[in-house]
Amino acid sequence: MSNVLIITGLSLNVFASVILLIPNLRFEKFLEDERVVPTDQKKKEYFQIKDIKNLKLGVAGFVFFIIGFILQIVGILINIYR
Numbered sequence: 001m002s003n004v005l006i007i008t009g010l011s012l013n014v015f016a017s018v019i020l021l022i023p024n025l026r027f028e029k030f031l032e033d034e035r036v037v038p039t040d041q042k043k044k045e046y047f048q049i050k051d052i053k054n055l056k057l058g059v060a061g062f063v064f065f066i067i068g069f070i071l072q073i074v075g076i077l078i079n080i081y082r
Helices: 002-025 049-081
Strands: 036-040 045-048
Touching: 002 049, 036 049, 045 049
Parallel strands: none
Antiparallel strands: 036 045
């Protein structure tokens, strides 16, 4: 059981690192990504679509890293206290 948790945690960490690499692996630039979207009319703040996509990918990668590390820790603790 604990080995399954450790392997699952490691595979989630690999998946998370691939998610975080996606913005850097893109060789094609899409015109849609360069579009500017206003976010706050009062402060006159604007973001590009690619920045919003990168933020979402970063959050998803971070979540998968945390879940993976938690599964690894639980698996190791099960091994220790068995």
